[in-house]
Amino acid sequence: MRFEASDTGAMEAFGRDLGAVLQAGDVVVLTGPLGAGKTTLTRGIGAGLGIRGPVQSPTFVLARTHPSLVGGAPLVHVDAYRLGSAALLEDLDLDFDRSVVVVEWGAGLVEDVTDSWLEIVIERPTGASAVVARAADADGDGARDGDGDLDAALDADEPRVVTATGYGPRWAATPYAARA
Ligand SMILES: Nc1ncnc2c1ncn2[C@@H]1O[C@H](COP(=O)(O)OP(=O)(O)OP(=O)(O)O)[C@@H](O)[C@H]1O
């Protein structure tokens, strides 16, 4: 399943819709470059699940558990950026069966801990480098301004291409199923 999230709100809305169908035992893997929108999507998933926020970039903790406010499964939000190996993911001893687990940078790690997962790849078609170049020359005269607000430019709404592919029995009969 592939679509374009035109802005931050569209990404959160996709997450909310997805969160509404996720259940305990589900694992979602988010892949995409820095600032792609992985945490933004996780925030939407959290809203769809009805968990207690706020969902933030797990900078100092590798995994954060958000309890449900509606009697459903908690959201376990993992940042595997510094984790690097499936063994370390296993060491976190997460309660996969009873939680919805979302792993940023989890590609290639979750295969060892679950037989089914939903992989979501987020791409910035415009490319971060193009955004950086534009930020450096905000007035567009071809010369570097030196006062471009890089952070604002990186955060500004721009489309993302989102591809969601489900692997394993959990996703087989869903629109996300990977085509054999
Ligand atoms: N179409 C879009 N979809 C999602 N986020 C967008 C979009 N357009 C702009 N943004 C902005 O891009 C930023 C994405 O940041 P976010 O923290 O979600 O990325 P990330 O992939 O988690 O980064 P990191 O790798 O650092 O964890 C946010 O500031 C968000 O508002």
Ligand SMILES: [Mg+2]
């Ligand atoms: Mg993030």
